[in-house]
Amino acid sequence: MLPQLPIMAHLVLGYPTLPESLRTAETYIAAGCAILELQIPFSHPTADGPVITVACQEAVKQGVTVSDCLAAIRALRKKYPEQEIMVMSYLNRIYVYGMYRFFQDLGEMGVGHVIVPDLPVVGPTQSSPPKGAGSSSSSVISSPQGVILSESEESEAEGLKNKIKSRPSASDSSLSLRMIPLEMDKITEMIGPAAKGEEWVRPPLVPVLAANIPDTRLDQLIAAGYDFFYLMSDFKITGSTFSLHPRLREIAGRIKSGNSAARIGIGFGINTPEQIKAVLEVADYAIIGSALIVAQQEGRLENYLENIAHSTTPAV
Amino acid sequence: MTLTQTTYQDQILASNGFFGPYGGCFVPEVLLPGLSEIADAFEAIKTDETFLAEFRQTLREFSGRPTPLTPLPRLSERLGGAQLFLKNEGLNHTGAHKINHCIGQALLAKRLGKRRIIAETGAGQHGYATAAVCARMGLDCTVYMGRKDYERQRPNVYWMELLGARVVPVEDGTQTLNDAVIAAFKDWVAHPNDTYYLLGSAVGPHPYPAMNTFFQKIVGEEIRRQCLAQAGRLPDVCVACVGGGSNAMGMFFDFLDEESVRLIGVEAGGRGTRSGEHAAKLLQGQAGIFEGYHSYFLQDGDGNIANTHSVSAGLDYCGVSPVLAWLADAGRVEFAVASDAEALEAVQTLARAEGIIPALESAHAFAYAFQLAAELPREAVVAVNASGRGEKDLFITMRHFQEESLIQYAKNLLTI
Numbered sequence: 001m002l003p004q005l006p007i008m009a010h011l012v013l014g015y016p017t018l019p020e021s022l023r024t025a026e027t028y029i030a031a032g033c034a035i036l037e038l039q040i041p042f043s044h045p046t047a048d049g050p051v052i053t054v055a056c057q058e059a060v061k062q063g064v065t066v067s068d069c070l071a072a073i074r075a076l077r078k079k080y081p082e083q084e085i086m087v088m089s090y091l092n093r094i095y096v097y098g099m100y101r102f103f104q105d106l107g108e109m110g111v112g113h114v115i116v117p118d119l120p121v122v123g124p125t126q127s128s129p130p131k132g133a134g135s136s137s138s139s140v141i142s143s144p145q146g147v148i149l150s151e152s153e154e155s156e157a158e159g160l161k162n163k164i165k166s167r168p169s170a171s172d173s174s175l176s177l178r179m180i181p182l183e184m185d186k187i188t189e190m191i192g193p194a195a196k197g198e199e200w201v202r203p204p205l206v207p208v209l210a211a212n213i214p215d216t217r218l219d220q221l222i223a224a225g226y227d228f229f230y231l232m233s234d235f236k237i238t239g240s241t242f243s244l245h246p247r248l249r250e251i252a253g254r255i256k257s258g259n260s261a262a263r264i265g266i267g268f269g270i271n272t273p274e275q276i277k278a279v280l281e282v283a284d285y286a287i288i289g290s291a292l293i294v295a296q297q298e299g300r301l302e303n304y305l306e307n308i309a310h311s312t313t314p315a316v
Numbered sequence: 317m318t319l320t321q322t323t324y325q326d327q328i329l330a331s332n333g334f335f336g337p338y339g340g341c342f343v344p345e346v347l348l349p350g351l352s353e354i355a356d357a358f359e360a361i362k363t364d365e366t367f368l369a370e371f372r373q374t375l376r377e378f379s380g381r382p383t384p385l386t387p388l389p390r391l392s393e394r395l396g397g398a399q400l401f402l403k404n405e406g407l408n409h410t411g412a413h414k415i416n417h418c419i420g421q422a423l424l425a426k427r428l429g430k431r432r433i434i435a436e437t438g439a440g441q442h443g444y445a446t447a448a449v450c451a452r453m454g455l456d457c458t459v460y461m462g463r464k465d466y467e468r469q470r471p472n473v474y475w476m477e478l479l480g481a482r483v484v485p486v487e488d489g490t491q492t493l494n495d496a497v498i499a500a501f502k503d504w505v506a507h508p509n510d511t512y513y514l515l516g517s518a519v520g521p522h523p524y525p526a527m528n529t530f531f532q533k534i535v536g537e538e539i540r541r542q543c544l545a546q547a548g549r550l551p552d553v554c555v556a557c558v559g560g561g562s563n564a565m566g567m568f569f570d571f572l573d574e575e576s577v578r579l580i581g582v583e584a585g586g587r588g589t590r591s592g593e594h595a596a597k598l599l600q601g602q603a604g605i606f607e608g609y610h611s612y613f614l615q616d617g618d619g620n621i622a623n624t625h626s627v628s629a630g631l632d633y634c635g636v637s638p639v640l641a642w643l644a645d646a647g648r649v650e651f652a653v654a655s656d657a658e659a660l661e662a663v664q665t666l667a668r669a670e671g672i673i674p675a676l677e678s679a680h681a682f683a684y685a686f687q688l689a690a691e692l693p694r695e696a697v698v699a700v701n702a703s704g705r706g707e708k709d710l711f712i713t714m715r716h717f718q719e720e721s722l723i724q725y726a727k728n729l730l731t732i
Contacts, residue, residue, distance in 0.1 A: 093619035210346035
């Protein structure tokens, strides 16, 4: 077996066709990419740049269904039982398919990591079933549906006043997300047994975080047991010009010190060997998407992968 | 009044972002701090008399509120049924109800110290109002608009640019409102710290559905006062068109707990009932989670968002307010549909009978209200929200009513 490259290689299932996307996956595997990231195409990929958006729309146009994608993943898994696979999908496709069913189907294939860019992942604080609507406004703050991250016990009004006076910066760790409801009972149910209000079970999700993640929220996610963290290289969409936000090093350090077994990938805009090197100084994996799709479109995928392999130290 | 009925308003105002199972905040994590900041600020201003006084003063002095509730005696007589009243939101500055939530949100953005505003727009009414309010308050303004809307609502593009806004045509997808929303979100992901996203309907992630409802509810509050004064009673029926739902929520909110008032939302029936021919999500959509919220969306059955069509750019959108989805399930708001052709006919009918030219969006509400009024007794009172005025539709309605003169006009312009 080839030494593994610390690369998470992304493709859109069904682009340019389903069989061709599977051949692309095999090319990635042959090149030694440690992780495959297989994206289920969606008509409106809200966090993706033009390259992946067009690939998604082409795949959707061909009528590639979620079931088709799962069958394709199953086939890959059968042929490459050792290859680590992660699946990426926008929320609506798996919501309509049935989220719990989706996770179960993937679990049976040994796929334990699902990247859902428009679903902020949850921790145990959201596991209790929501109360009926119509409660008084004071319950807004303490609602079981909301994320309660504020450590201070200051009164609601005082807290809000302070927050407005001192505007939080991107790295302000005191910023709370307490007004944001992250869960609904239906999603909780779909994710698994959490809805029963018993033991919280971590869903097979990958938090996708950026440099503005508040420390309190990050700590909560680490404590919740998430074992793979996808960090956005900077504030941008996929396929943008690369830059590496200086705070990512600190975030990566915080994750590792909270859970030394947790793995970290950085993606968005990564293209050249130099960029990969820069990313691997902070993370375990460089996540490459748009650049691979462009290389494939231009018929230089093998060359591109070879070039990366030559300039990248293999993962241990 | 029973307990359930008294709580619709309370539930919306006290909402943590969920309305029954609908709503929520399904966005990339990178946007949560920004949304949280806005949600916190919204929570604070709901009861902040200083803020609310400035909001009301700006509505009065800049937008010209209150807008009149105009009786439509000739049409009522002709239809032979209920007395029709028209809430003329088109008399707002910039020509539609959109300015209500633009003023509210821009004041909120200023309070948060944000200097850069981004917005999406369909018909251009929200973008136009945003551009005007930003100019007034000295805020930098960028408006995303689908290429198709950019072309079909050219007058509004011009006004936005004249007001100093940057209007960015979006070339993705079907080049309509949906694609503009996504482009605005992508901008926000790239600028999460210094930018305020001034979202233009009662849709999107928390707190927008509740917040825009809050800023729009003045429409129904005025209707209540005016109707009591002019007709001596509350309306029996309120009718509003539904795209995302901001004008409908503005009109309906004050009456949600009035059992006697029927509330009817009219969706865009377009040119047919097949997928891609209409924008009737409450009548034909299915539950989904998209653009940050859980609601009804027009979809392909396998989780992809379907294309929509409406002659009115403002209704040409795949989703609907989670508040309306919840009120629809509860049976509190009824839904109906009016086609492109019916809306166009209603524009002409209202113009000739009462001297008021409604926006094509609002014309959907009138098309349905005319049918309904004819079936109701003479003592019934039906209020219809003219959410916008029709001048922006000049080139669309003219093509339908006087195509030859439009072509001649275009030729003349080019040869001058």
